[in-house]
Amino acid sequence: MSDQDTSRRRFLQAAGSATAAVALAGCSGGGDSTPTDEATETSGGGMETTSEPEETTERPEPDTRDGFLQRANRHTHEQAPWVFLHRQYSVYGQSSDIEWQPRTDERVSAYAIEPATDAGDDVVMTQSQMDSGLDPQDHRETPTDNIVLQAYEGLLERDREGAIVETLATDYQRLDETTVQFTVRDNVSFHSGDSLTPEDVAYSINRIVKSDVGIESPQVDQLLGVEGAEVASSDDRTVNVNLSGLNPIVFASFATYCDVMNKSWVESNDQAYINQNMEGTGPFVLSNYEQGVEVAFQRNNDYWDEPAAISTFTINSASESSTRVNRLLSGETDIAVNVPPQEVSRVENSEDASISAVPSTRVIFNAMRYDVEPFDSPTFRQAVNYAVDLDSIIENVLQTFGSATGQPTLEGFFGHNEDLDPYPQDLDRAEQLVEESGYAGAEIELVTPIGRYLKDVEIAQAVASQVDEIPNVSATARQVEFSTLVSQVTTGNIEDKPPWYLLGWGNATFDAIQTIQPLLASDGALTSYKNDELDRLLDEAQSLPSESN
Amino acid sequence: MGYGRFLLKRGVQGVGVVWGVVTVVFVLRFITPGSPIDTVAPLDASQETRQRIAEELGLNQPLYVQYLDYLWELLQGNMGYSYISSIPASVQVFQKLPATLELAVAASVVAVVISIPLGVISATRRHEPADYAATTFSLLGISTPNFWLGIMLVLVFAVELNVFPTSGRAYGFMESLAAITGPEPFFTVVTAWLASLFLPAITLGTYFTALITRLVRSGMLDELSEGYVRATRAKGLPESLVRYKHVLRNTLVPVVTVLGLQLGTLIGGAVITEAVFAWPGLGSEIIRAINARDWPILQGSLIVIGTGFVLLNIVVDALYAYLDPRVIAE
Numbered sequence: 078m079s080d081q082d083t084s085r086r087r088f089l090q091a092a093g094s095a096t097a098a099v100a101l102a103g104c105s106g107g108g109d110s111t112p113t114d115e116a117t118e119t120s121g122g123g124m125e126t127t128s129e130p131e132e133t134t135e136r137p138e139p140d141t142r143d144g145f146l147q148r149a150n151r152h153t154h155e156q157a158p159w160v161f162l163h164r165q166y167s168v169y170g171q172s173s174d175i176e177w178q179p180r181t182d183e184r185v186s187a188y189a190i191e192p193a194t195d196a197g198d199d200v201v202m203t204q205s206q207m208d209s210g211l212d213p214q215d216h217r218e219t220p221t222d223n224i225v226l227q228a229y230e231g232l233l234e235r236d237r238e239g240a241i242v243e244t245l246a247t248d249y250q251r252l253d254e255t256t257v258q259f260t261v262r263d264n265v266s267f268h269s270g271d272s273l274t275p276e277d278v279a280y281s282i283n284r285i286v287k288s289d290v291g292i293e294s295p296q297v298d299q300l301l302g303v304e305g306a307e308v309a310s311s312d313d314r315t316v317n318v319n320l321s322g323l324n325p326i327v328f329a330s331f332a333t334y335c336d337v338m339n340k341s342w343v344e345s346n347d348q349a350y351i352n353q354n355m356e357g358t359g360p361f362v363l364s365n366y367e368q369g370v371e372v373a374f375q376r377n378n379d380y381w382d383e384p385a386a387i388s389t390f391t392i393n394s395a396s397e398s399s400t401r402v403n404r405l406l407s408g409e410t411d412i413a414v415n416v417p418p419q420e421v422s423r424v425e426n427s428e429d430a431s432i433s434a435v436p437s438t439r440v441i442f443n444a445m446r447y448d449v450e451p452f453d454s455p456t457f458r459q460a461v462n463y464a465v466d467l468d469s470i471i472e473n474v475l476q477t478f479g480s481a482t483g484q485p486t487l488e489g490f491f492g493h494n495e496d497l498d499p500y501p502q503d504l505d506r507a508e509q510l511v512e513e514s515g516y517a518g519a520e521i522e523l524v525t526p527i528g529r530y531l532k533d534v535e536i537a538q539a540v541a542s543q544v545d546e547i548p549n550v551s552a553t554a555r556q557v558e559f560s561t562l563v564s565q566v567t568t569g570n571i572e573d574k575p576p577w578y579l580l581g582w583g584n585a586t587f588d589a590i591q592t593i594q595p596l597l598a599s600d601g602a603l604t605s606y607k608n609d610e611l612d613r614l615l616d617e618a619q620s621l622p623s624e625s626n
Numbered sequence: 627m628g629y630g631r632f633l634l635k636r637g638v639q640g641v642g643v644v645w646g647v648v649t650v651v652f653v654l655r656f657i658t659p660g661s662p663i664d665t666v667a668p669l670d671a672s673q674e675t676r677q678r679i680a681e682e683l684g685l686n687q688p689l690y691v692q693y694l695d696y697l698w699e700l701l702q703g704n705m706g707y708s709y710i711s712s713i714p715a716s717v718q719v720f721q722k723l724p725a726t727l728e729l730a731v732a733a734s735v736v737a738v739v740i741s742i743p744l745g746v747i748s749a750t751r752r753h754e755p756a757d758y759a760a761t762t763f764s765l766l767g768i769s770t771p772n773f774w775l776g777i778m779l780v781l782v783f784a785v786e787l788n789v790f791p792t793s794g795r796a797y798g799f800m801e802s803l804a805a806i807t808g809p810e811p812f813f814t815v816v817t818a819w820l821a822s823l824f825l826p827a828i829t830l831g832t833y834f835t836a837l838i839t840r841l842v843r844s845g846m847l848d849e850l851s852e853g854y855v856r857a858t859r860a861k862g863l864p865e866s867l868v869r870y871k872h873v874l875r876n877t878l879v880p881v882v883t884v885l886g887l888q889l890g891t892l893i894g895g896a897v898i899t900e901a902v903f904a905w906p907g908l909g910s911e912i913i914r915a916i917n918a919r920d921w922p923i924l925q926g927s928l929i930v931i932g933t934g935f936v937l938l939n940i941v942v943d944a945l946y947a948y949l950d951p952r953v954i955a956e
Contacts, residue, residue: 293679407788564659564661
């Protein structure tokens with residue numbers, strides 16, 4: 078198993094062209110078709126979507142992990158457990174004082190910001206909300222990520238294109254089926270001056286995955302399959318990580334998650350202190366923390382790599398998007414996170430600010446429960462997909478900041494199947510499929526959260542009214558508070574979920590499994606679907622090494 | 627009735643109010659969908675992970691046990707810890723209190739400074755252009771939505787003219803005090819503080835300005851037709867003395883009540899203004915806590931607001947007694 082996979086790198090780099098700032102002219106944002114030398118599926122000329130669920134066994138059995146994941150995506154496209162909607166974009170407003178390119182994974186690293194003018198040396202960013210505490214292992218949401226990643230680092234990280242690069246590890250490899258080894262970088266010090274040791278690394282991993290070490294980390298599922306870590310040898314600075322199985326995406330997980338903390342600092346302070354102070358190895362040092370108001374950083378001049386290009390980085394928040402844009406336009410902030418479509422023109426028309434947009438890792442979809450009428454019919458589920466006019470939703474509701482999808486896995490992700498196009502709108506076909514399904518006259522209701530995802534309510538209303546146009550189906554949309562929906566979809570019991578609901582799913586590991594497994598596998602934490610063939614494909618995929626490591 | 631007894635009675639009432647607030651929040655916990663675990667744990671967390679987090683936060687206990695535990699801790703002066711940040715609720719809430727108090731006080735100052743002269747002019751020049759102007763102003767003030775006014779003020783004075791900052795709170799009252807002796811230039815700090823306070827205070831104060839203008843106007847008109855006014859005029863007192871010493875003083879009694887109670891409303895109710903101006907006060911904190919189901923913070927905030935209400939009521943009563951000695955007799 079090679080620890081560096083060139084084909085995956087090329088794959089992601091090519092996809093990285095999608096991450097170039099998107100012009101407002103309505104570029105779909107999809108990358109170029111990616112030249113892969115992995116065994117892709119031999120699709121029978123298949124650009125056209127099949128009307129009946131095809132027996133997938135007609136195709137030769139895949140022999141790589143990538144192949145199985147692509148097959149799994151084909152299965153979901155054909156069986157349509159979702160109404161496939163779109164890939165959400167991250168849209169930022171940025172001032173002309175800085176040079177900065179947004180990333181696909183929604184993370185804003187101040188290390189990547191360069192001053193364009195003298196004023197660009199002190200950079201301010203305004204998010205929609207502040208952190209939920211500064212402990213890097215005690216949260217699970219982007220606003221907090223963006224704050225802690227300035228000061229904390231993991232063993233591996235991703236570059237802007239999503240390729241894995243070494244950070245606090247200088248090397249990583251598989252030793253055997255259930256063990257991987259990291260070599261910890263030498264001459265790295267924490268902000269307090271303490272040196273980074275392999276003990277710190279092992280402790281940081283264990284603090285996440287073991288409930289008897291430190292806190293109950295909500296990130297335990299991000300390192301799923303990691304059982305623990307121990308120092309293999311202090312002399313050659315190696316740490317062994319024990320896995321419960323093969324875990325093909327272990328390095329992909331470490332490239333996104335697991336910030337390294339200073340063991341002695343964590344053990345000698347209480348949780349409230351750890352949540353208000355920082356002791357990392359990263360390019361910025363915490364200089365001021367005002368809970369819920371502002372986090373200020375200064376450049377770490379003793380950073381193990383090149384020091385950052387900017388002197389200070391301050392993060393504050395404004396929950397109202399118009400307030401964030403006002404700050405940007407009046408020069409009070411340099412980066413406004415989440416500029417909604419209705420505010421875009423104000424930024425575009427300004428002299429000193431511009432819009433940077435990039436496809437995010439988040440897919441927006443409508444789950445249809447496989448176990449209730451009328452959604453228990455794959456034919457009916459396909460009909461709903463044929464009713465939706467994705468292009469018009471992206472054009473009119475999202476002002477082109479989105480790209481249509483036809484499978485759970487996004488373009489550029491490992492396991493994405495290039496042969497699958499989004500469902501086209503075809504009302505006649507939808508009507509005919511509804512007839513075939515035996516559910517003519519069905520009345521269905523789409524449940525949507527309010528304000529959780531970009532334009533979620535408007536999207537749900539558009540979907541419902543388009544589905545309602547099928548002559549033999551009537552559809553409505555119902556809004557609920559996000560926490561209400563969450564409490565229904567996270568019980569682990571499919572009966573608690575609404576029959577048809579809108580959800581968004583971010584996947585920062587760039588691997589298909591992290592979307593399909595939780596949302597569509599029989600034992601997925603949030604699943605709305607159960608199918609033996611899909612489960613088999615996922616099991617096969619997870620029993621093979623990923624080309625990425 | 628003596629002041630001691632009066633204060634004791636009010637103190638007991640205050641404790642009752644706070645206890646009521648805590649109880650209501652616990653009832654809300656029981657009937658609100660969604661759990662703090664949903665905001666702490668990721669969506670795809672296994673049931674086992676959720677269970678462990680629930681245990682860690684003490685959420686797996688029966689509700690009455692949580693309730694009694696909380697009351698017991700509260701008696702010892704402990705408001706619990708934020709589920710989200712683990713920071714003590716008292717710390718997190720009291721950090722947000724100054725910003726909200728500043729905003730509430732500044733909005734009240736705006737209201738008083740503008741409304742009392744307006745009301746007086748309106749009443750003394752009844753049915754003249756000045757009166758029509760003032761009543762039109764108050765009609766507009768009462769019917770303009772806060773968020774719209776705030777956004778407009780920002781667009782004009784901050785984005786276009788660049789006179790004030792668009793939002794946020796660069797410094798506060800405490801920082802300004804510290805700057806007198808501290809290293810930062812006092813004048814700069816105070817100017818920055820007042821500049822950031824100006825637009826939100828106007829936004830929040832407009833409604834009350836309009837309300838109190840009308841109150842002063844009608845109160846003054848009522849008072850002017852009272853018998854004692856004719857008597858003082860007959861005694862030959864100058865008109866200005868009649869108006870501003872006797873009539874206005876009596877007019878202000880209901881105004882003080884309204885102001886005092888409104889101040890309480892302002893502390894808890896500045897939510898929209900705080901959102902528009904990204905003002906880091908209790909209003910924003912409460913919204914965040916509600917969305918995150920961060921109950922300890924929500925309880926702490928409401929306890930502080932409840933206590934504030936009780937204290938304000940006491941102050942209003944004391945002022946009442948000063949303005950209208952008849953109150954004590956009752």
